[in-house]
Amino acid sequence: MKKLYFNYLETFNGLSREVWWLSLITLINRAGTMVIPFLSLYLTKSLGFTLEHVGWIMSCFGVGSVLGSWLGGKLTDKIGYYKVMSISLLLTGLLFISLQFVTTFVGFCVGIFLVMLVADTFRPAMFVALSAYSKPENKTRSVTLIRLAINLGFTAGPAIGGLIITSIGYHGLFWVDGVTCILAVVLLIKVLNPKKARVLDEVKVENPVSVYKDKAFWVFFVSMFLFGFVFLQYFSTMPLYYRDVYRLTEFEIGLLFGMNGFIIFALEMPLINWLENTKYSKAFLMMIGLLLTALSFLILILGFWLGILIIAMLLMTIGEMIAFPFSNAFVVERAKKGNQGEYMAFYSIAFSVAHIFGHNTGMQLVDNIGFDNTWAIITLLSFVGVLCLFLLMRILKKEKS
Structure with missing residues (x-):
């Protein structure tokens, strides 16, 4: 058993410190998005929307995600992954906090679209950062570590979210989601400052293929x-x-x-x-x-x-x-x-x-x-x-x- 344990730890060797920090930021960010699993319950129970309304809201959620991912890629190539990640986390935090005050159907469609538009600009930027902070031979394992962080976040988030709903209600979710995104920005600025972090595989293509x-x-x-x-x-x-x-x-x-x-x-x-x-x-x-x-x-x-x-x-x-x-x-x-x-x-x-x-x-x-x-x-x-x-x-x- 002891040998298995040390062999397991051995699989994490060689990953850069920046990749570990990026995983922690991702964990905080994903655990923080605890509104999402409870969104349909909140919309039907607290706001009294019909299932048809919920369906349209989830469509706006998806469209925002698509456009946010596209925009995140464009911005990352223009201004760099660090700025995109920082701005995305900060604005997502503020939008999550604001979303609790929206109570109309049209308003919530617009609100959830904007949240996902801003939130999903983070993903392309994060993957480009992951590539930059990983040695070429470690990229697949670095991605796997990020996936572990995402899975832990998705596991912990709903459990914590359930406790928050039970104790202080649905509005508490929006506050916690917003605050955790802002905390992730603070951590990002502290540990992944591009002037201090080690870039291990910076790729600059003179004539990029579209x-x-x-x-x-x-x-x-x-x-x-x-x-x-x-x-x-x-x-x-x-x-x-x-x-x-x-x-x-x-x-x-x-x-x-x-x-x-x-x-x-x-x-x-x-x-x-x-x-x-x-x-x-x-x-x-x-x-x-x-x-x-x-x-x-x-x-x-x-x-x-x-x-x-x-x-x-x-x-x-x-x-x-x-x-x-x-x-x-x-x-x-x-x-x-x-x-x-x-x-x-x-x-x-x-x-x-x-x-x-x-x-x-x-x-x-x-x-x-x-x-x-x-x-x-x-x-x-x-x-x-x-x-x-x-x-x-x-x-x-x-x-x-």
């Missing part, structure tokens, strides 16, 4: 949209499946998702460290990750047994652990030939667009054709994504020859 002309990247973009579309079903339609078909309680559903978070926390870094030392390409590993996610839906159709839910969650978790870090590392590497912010923006946009269509489409499919037929369609879409990644491998092979 992302719009990069054929391989757009095949990758489509595959990531499909992966995001499929993956998001676990956070919208799948909980309904657990409740309505298997009659699981909220506590049991929480345990299943808790298993996902624990496995990622315990095993993702060692797994990525091992896979990095194999001969497999990033595109091949992404394909394996999406294939495992597809199988997690396929096995649900094959039989009715409680253990299948655990097996499906394990397959999805392993697929997620492989696909996300290597897809991020792929786009960081690809971005060296063009404008880094622009590339990272479109990587984020692939998942933002999946958010716009994934949740709503999944719900509509379940409502009209049932769970099993929905899982069949989701599996089919997954295999389309696998084919896209196979095509990407062929294109990359031609580029090298």
Whole structure:
């Protein structure tokens, strides 16, 4: 056990101090966005909006995310990642605090759009910063550390948010969200001042290739949209499946998702460290990750047994652990030939667009054709994504020859 513990710690060796600080800032930022999981409850219970209203508000949420990611990439290439991250965190904090005072439907649509527009400019800038503060050989593991921070933030945030709602009400969430974003700015200024921080891999391209002309990247973009579309079903339609078909309680559903978070926390870094030392390409590993996610839906159709839910969650978790870090590392590497912010923006946009269509489409499919037929369609879409990644491998092979 002691040897396993030290081997686990060994997988974190070599990462720069700045990457650790960036992970902590990301953890504070993600744990702080605790309004989001409770947004539908707040809108229906406190503001009395209908489900149709909530649907439109979530659409504004998604559109803001897409435009924010695009804007963040443009600004990062023009004024640099440090300024974009600082301004984004500060304004997001102020907007979160202000959002609690908005009570009309149109006002909230505009408010949540602005929050996400500003908040998601942070993501492309953060990934460019991550690339700058990582040695080339450590980039995939650096991305994995950021993912651990995001997962811890998403785990801790809702738990703390529930306590805040119980003790001081929903308005407390907006204050805590806003204050944590502002605290993240203070920490950023203290520890990642560009005059003091060590830049390990600064990329300056004299004649950058436009992302719009990069054929391989757009095949990758489509595959990531499909992966995001499929993956998001676990956070919208799948909980309904657990409740309505298997009659699981909220506590049991929480345990299943808790298993996902624990496995990622315990095993993702060692797994990525091992896979990095194999001969497999990033595109091949992404394909394996999406294939495992597809199988997690396929096995649900094959039989009715409680253990299948655990097996499906394990397959999805392993697929997620492989696909996300290597897809991020792929786009960081690809971005060296063009404008880094622009590339990272479109990587984020692939998942933002999946958010716009994934949740709503999944719900509509379940409502009209049932769970099993929905899982069949989701599996089919997954295999389309696998084919896209196979095509990407062929294109990359031609580029090298």
